[in-house]
Amino acid sequence: MQANGRHSSASQEDAFVYTGTDGDEGVGRWGRYLVYLVSLMLVLAFAWAAYFELDEVTVASGKVIPSSRSQVVEVLEAGILRKINVEEGQHVKQGDVLLELDDSRVGPLYRESTQRWRSLLAQEARLRAQAFGLELEFPETVQEDKSLVQREKQAYNTRRTALEDQLQALENSRVVLQREIDLISPLVKQGVISEVEVLRLRREESTLQRQVAELKANYLAEASSELVRVDSELKQVSEILLAHQEAFKRATVVSPADGIVKDIRFHTIGAVVDSGATIMEIVPVNDEMLVEAYILPSEVAYVDVGQPARVKLSAFDSRRFGELDGIVKLISPDIVMEESQMASSSLSSSVNFEPGHYKILVQITNPGIERAGMRMVPQPGMTATVDILTGQKTVLEYIFRPLENVREALRER
DSSP states (O other): OHHHHHHHHHHHHHHHHHHHHHHHHHHHHHHHHHHHHHHHHHHHHHHHHHHOEEEEEEEEEEEEEETTOOEEEEOSSOEEEEEEOOOTTOEEOTTOEEEEEOOTTHHHHHHHHHHHHHHHHHHHHHHHHHHHTOOOOOOHHHHTOHHHHHHHHHHHHHHHHHHHHHHHHHHHHHHHHHHHHHHHHHHHHHTSSOHHHHHHHHHHHHHHHHHHHHHHHHHHHHHHHHHHHHHHHHHHHHHHHHHHHHHHHHTEEEOSSSEEEEOOOOOOTTOEEOTTOEEEEEEESSSOEEEEEEEOTTTGGGOOTTOEEEEEETTSOHHHHOOEEEEEEEEEEEEEOSHHHHHHTTOOTTSOOOSSEEEEEEEEOSOOEEETTEEEOOOTTOEEEEEEEEEEEEHHHHHHHHHHHHHHHHHOO
């Protein structure tokens, strides 16, 4: 009985031990699987870090500028401000009148020389028609003045009519003389009248023919001589008109390009504007847009002309609108040492600037980005951040860089 009891107890212990051994083996197997999985993930992560590359960028700050820069509008001749036609920030087109100066001095001279020039052009057209037997035609600039055209046509017709009347009178005399010759010619043959009378009549006929030729020649010679005089005077008046025209045009200041009005210097009507004074600036809007930015001297070695760049405009949320594409077009040959140099390069005071930076120009290659009905278009003066793509590095290189810095630091004395 005791033997059976011991046997039963042993069987239970064996059973207990067997069960415990299977559990340990299960736990160990899953543990090994976990170790294998973690090891595999570490290997994959290491491989990803060793081969996956991230963009390496140099960051620069600046602002958007037009490729042709701001157009300075100046007054070439001193004058009194009469009218201002634009306001600060107004969009204008090339040739739009920006302001007007008082033209009371040069205006009458310009109008007088213009009228004299047109009158001489009309006379030239009339005299040319008379001298060369051409149809009377006036230039378009003369046709605008109806009274002038009518006056010259009347002068042309008067001289033409006078010539024709004189020629007709001579022709009438010749006809009468010819009839007289025809009447006495038979009498000469009969001996009733002397042949001397016929010769006298023939001389008179020759005289009339010579008078006709002289009359025509004098008409043409007079027209040609007067034409030479008018041409000479026309050249002189044209030069005077050109000078007056330039002075008159300078009294009206027009926009040199399509753009936005900026920095109007004069606002008072009646103010005296000196010759050469800057009155305002026009910021072009249709030009190619550039970003003028600055980078640290320690970064310039990694930046080169032709490298791609990404431009973020502060006026637009880059997470919503994205970034504009660009390309590096220019790197200054030397650093900008003083803030006055930065001001001369038209950099806005809103851009953080420290002396000792290299200036770069980045060309914006796409005109704009449209998102949700809104369009991101770069405008002159917008501040921008530029990420210049200088290369690529793996994630592993970024991870080991701090360790490399620590190693270099430990080597210092």
